[in-house]
Amino acid sequence: MDFSLTDEQEHIRSSVRELCAAFPEAYWQRLDDAEDYPTEFVQRLTEQGWLSILVPEDFGGGGLGVAEASIVLEEIHRSGGNAAACHAQMYTMGTLLRHGSDELRLRWLPQIADGTVRLQGFAITEPDAGLDTPAITTRAELRGDRYVINGRKTFISRVEHTDLLLLLARTTPLDRVERRTDGMSVFLVDLREAGGAIEHRRIPLMFNHHTSQLFLTDLEVPRAQLVGDEGRGFEYVLAGMNAERILLASEAIGDGRYFVDRASAHASERVVFGRPIGANQGVQFPIARAHAAVEAASLVRFGAASLFDAGRECGAEANTAKLLASEASWQAANAAVTAFGGSAFAREVGIERKFRETKLYEIAPVSNNLVLAFLGQHVLGMPKSY
Numbered sequence: 001m002d003f004s005l006t007d008e009q010e011h012i013r014s015s016v017r018e019l020c021a022a023f024p025e026a027y028w029q030r031l032d033d034a035e036d037y038p039t040e041f042v043q044r045l046t047e048q049g050w051l052s053i054l055v056p057e058d059f060g061g062g063g064l065g066v067a068e069a070s071i072v073l074e075e076i077h078r079s080g081g082n083a084a085a086c087h088a089q090m091y092t093m094g095t096l097l098r099h100g101s102d103e104l105r106l107r108w109l110p111q112i113a114d115g116t117v118r119l120q121g122f123a124i125t126e127p128d129a130g131l132d133t134p135a136i137t138t139r140a141e142l143r144g145d146r147y148v149i150n151g152r153k154t155f156i157s158r159v160e161h162t163d164l165l166l167l168l169a170r171t172t173p174l175d176r177v178e179r180r181t182d183g184m185s186v187f188l189v190d191l192r193e194a195g196g197a198i199e200h201r202r203i204p205l206m207f208n209h210h211t212s213q214l215f216l217t218d219l220e221v222p223r224a225q226l227v228g229d230e231g232r233g234f235e236y237v238l239a240g241m242n243a244e245r246i247l248l249a250s251e252a253i254g255d256g257r258y259f260v261d262r263a264s265a266h267a268s269e270r271v272v273f274g275r276p277i278g279a280n281q282g283v284q285f286p287i288a289r290a291h292a293a294v295e296a297a298s299l300v301r302f303g304a305a306s307l308f309d310a311g312r313e314c315g316a317e318a319n320t321a322k323l324l325a326s327e328a329s330w331q332a333a334n335a336a337v338t339a340f341g342g343s344a345f346a347r348e349v350g351i352e353r354k355f356r357e358t359k360l361y362e363i364a365p366v367s368n369n370l371v372l373a374f375l376g377q378h379v380l381g382m383p384k385s386y
C-alpha cells in the first residue's frame with residue numbers, strides 16, 4: 001500500500017501553492033471587509049485550468065480525478081484563501097457529464113471547460129424542506145416543448161456569478177409518487193435567458209459568501225435542458241454528492257492545516273512569562289491533537305477519492321471524510337484561537353475570518369447530524385429516524 005502522492009499530484013500541489021502566493025491574506029481580508037467577489041483569483045484559476053480539472057479531456061478539460069481536484073482546493077484553503085466563490089464550477093458539471101444527453105454535454109461542457117460559461121450554481125434547498133429534500137415543492141410542469149417552473153429556493157450560492165444553474169424541482173407532486181425520492185427532476189437553467197422569472201435576494205451571512213433566496217415565477221425552461229430522465233433527479237443529485245463531500249472535506253483539511261501552521265508558528269514565537277507560549281502543554285497539545293485529527297481526515301479523504309475515481313461505491317467513505325474533516329478543522333480553529341489569545345479577535349490577523357468560514361463545513365453541504373444518521377442507518381444497519 002502506497003500512501004504517497006504521485007509526481008503529478010505533487011506538481012499540482014506546488015503549482016496551486018505558487019498561484020495562491022500571489023493572493024495573500026490581505027487580499028482575502030479586503031474582500032471580506034467589502035463582501036466582494038474574488039474576481040481576479042477566480043480568473044487566474046480558470047486560466048490555469050484548475051477549475052476544469054474534472055472535465056474529461058474529450059470536452060477540453062484536464063481529465064483528472066477527484067483526488068487531484070481535492071489537492072487544488074486544499075491548497076487554496078491552506079494558503080488562507082477560500083474556494084467557495086468558484087469550487088462548484090469544478091464539480092456541478094458532474095451531473096451533466098454523467099446523466100445529460102450527448103446534445104447537452106456537447107453543447108455545454110467545452111464552454112464550461114474553457115470558462116466562457118460558468119456552471120457554478122445549484123439549487124436544491126428550500127425554506128420549508130431543509131434537509132428533507134423530498135419535501136421540496138418547487139414544481140416543474142411540462143407545457144408543449146417547455147417546462148414551466150414555480151417555487152422558492154433558499155441559500156443558493158453564487159447566482160450573481162454563474163450563467164447556468166442546476167435546479168431540482170418536482171415534476172410529480174409528493175402525494176402522487178410511490179417512493180418519496182421519486183418524481184424530482186434536474187434542469188439546466190440558463191440564467192441569462194431567465195429575465196424577470198427569477199428574482200433573487202442576497203442573504204447577508206457571517207462570512208464573505210454570496211448566497212441568495214430565489215423566487216421562481218413561471219420560469220420557462222426548454223425541454224431539451226432536462227438532465228437525464230424526468231423523475232430521477234434525486235438519484236442524479238445524490239450521485240454527485242459524494243464528489244462534493246470529498247471536495248469540501250478537502251477544503252476543511254486545508255483550513256485545518258492553515259490553523260495548525262499559523263498556531264504552531266505563533267506559539268513558537270510569542271514569548272510570555274519568559275518563554276514561548278508553545279512550551280506550555282495547554283497551548284501545545286491542542287495544536288498537536290488538531291494536527292493528528294487533520295492528518296487522519298486527510299487519509300480518509302484520499303481513500304474516498306480513490307474509490308470515487310475508480311468508479312466504486314464510496315458513500316460511507318465520502319461521508320466519513322466530510323465528518324472527520326469538518327470536526328478536525330473546527331478543532332484546529334479553536335486551538336488557534338487559544339494560541340493567539342486576544343489577537344485571534346483582531347480582524348487583521350486573519351484567524352477570526354477563517355474561524356467564521358470553517359464553521360460552515362459542519363452544517364453544509366449537509367449537516368453532520370445527517371452524516372451520522374447515514375452512517376448509523378445505512379452503514380451500520382441501525383433503526384431509521386426519518
Ligand SMILES: Cc1cc2nc3c(=O)[nH]c(=O)nc-3n(C[C@H](O)[C@H](O)[C@H](O)COP(=O)(O)OP(=O)(O)OC[C@H]3O[C@@H](n4cnc5c(N)ncnc54)[C@H](O)[C@@H]3O)c2cc1C
Binds near residue numbers: 131132
Ligand atoms: C453558506 C451556505 C451556502 C449554501 N449553498 C447552497 C447552495 O448553493 N445550494 C443549495 O441547494 N443549498 C445551499 N445551502 C443550504 C445547505 O445545504 C443547508 O443549509 C444544509 O443542508 C442544512 O439544511 P437547513 O439549513 O435547511 O437545516 P434544517 O433542515 O433546518 O436543519 C437544521 C438542523 O437540524 C438538524 N437536523 C434536522 N433534521 C435532523 C434529523 N433527522 N436528525 C438529526 N438532526 C437533524 C441538523 O443538525 C441541522 O443542522 C447553503 C447553506 C449555507 C449556509
